[in-house]
Ligand code: PEP
């Protein structure tokens with residue numbers, strides 16, 4: 048038996064024969080076209096062909112993994128249709144007399160590099176999307192020259208159910224395989240946020256990455272443990288029995304959790320808790336709806352600002368917020384205003400280097416000093432509020448004047464919209480309690496707003512003076528630290544004394560071992576990532592607070 052350790056990116060255990068997928072990367076050599084206008088036409092035809100393929104893939108993915116997962120192919124299509132991208136390629140064909148293949152390949156390299164330089168891990172993983180799009184375009188160009196004749200379609204490669212190994216799986220590979228022939232996925236390159244991982248999770252396929260699988264292992268029997276990130280090759284009988292038991296237990300627990308879809312979030316002694324979801328993209332919203340989250344407790348709006356070259360405009364933001372409000376069908380959607388800076392950087396903000404970014408120019412500090420950015424976002428949110436139940440939450444508050452100023456700007460925006468006769472809904476205002484200062488001042492702050500949401504990720508980092516990004520400090524980043532629990536308790540007490548509701552949207556809210564503690568403190572709402580919703584619902588329903596308060 049051989050054991051390879053990797054990174055678990057999609058849970059579950061799968062056993063079967065290994066199939067090694069050799070992805071053919073398209074290459075392009077440079078040549079000078081005899082006729083530049085013909086070359087431009089070749090590019091336009093290939094682009095149209097690739098867009099058509101992407102539309103078909105979207106439909107396939109929608110059927111297999113839901114609309115949220117299919118959105119990746121709409122994004123690919125957007126890249127191909129993007130003016131900047133198109134101009135880049137045509138500019139090279141015309142300006143530098145390049146053949147279409149070489150121009151498309153160099154556009155791919157350029158845009159991939161842009162993604163690879165981003166700080167956000169999720170956005171860095173988008174480089175794979177650019178590779179995927181470039182390959183598609185090159186194939187479309189090659190197809191025209193019949194270079195791909197005789198190659199079997201990806202959808203027909205698998206003859207029996209297998210564990211698929213590859214150096215890297217691009218989104219279109221992952222979705223084109225016949226799902227009934229896939230037991231699990233293992234790749235050498237990837238990350239928790241790469242699309243292979245995202246698709247694997249939505250297709251409930253166990254998956255690992257960061258495991259190097261030699262090609263000549265093809266055909267060997269393996270067990271893939273997507274829970275702890277291990278690949279067992281030719282497992283011995285004891286390991287096999289052990290993993291089989293683990294798998295049965297997992298399946299039993301999963302079934303139990305699934306049976307909680309549609310159940311109410313009420314403690315055993317009858318107290319109703321608002322179980323909300325934290326969302327960062329369309330897939331999260333879809334998952335939140337599937338698990339019947341009572342609302343969105345944290346819409347991380349900064350994702351709209353990352354991985355691009357310029358600010359998202361009012362219309363683009365409005366459409367994203369309205370979409371969330373509409374999809375949640377009247378359930379509350381708490382939109383957190385821009386929380387950029389520190390680990391979430393976008394070059395076009397021109398924030399510059401800082402010695403201590405976590406203590407630096409970030410979040411509401413940017414919004415209050417660059418009010419043009421803030422007002423555009425607020426206008427978009429208020430406009431979206433006409434389409435559902437939308438609330439606004441300001442992050443990184445440390446002082447009372449910041450709240451007053453944010454509220455003043457919000458009122459100004461509302462007034463402007465009123466004057467323009469643009470409809471808005473009723474919007475509650477809240478703040479995040481994620482600095483020790485805000486927790487300590489929560490009695491004063493509670494008089495200013497309708498609700499608090501405790502951001503325990505930052506509250507922990509600032510209270511314990513432990514950088515949340517530094518892996519070496521993990522033993523010191525203690526999510527059960529009594530200092531943080533005391534601050535939370537104090538915040539809840541102060542909030543309730545002023546008639547303000549209080550939720551927890553940091554990761555501590557998704558720790559089932561803390562659920563009872565928080566409910567005993569009187570927390571009104573827990574907002575967790577969609578993948579933790581059912582686990583926390585289970586815990587809420589098991590908790591009996593009678594006689595414990
Ligand atoms: C937090 O700090 O707990 C929080 C929810 O915000 P983020 O993790 O986005 O900083």
Ligand code: MG
Nearest residue numbers: 481502504505
């Ligand atoms: Mg935070």
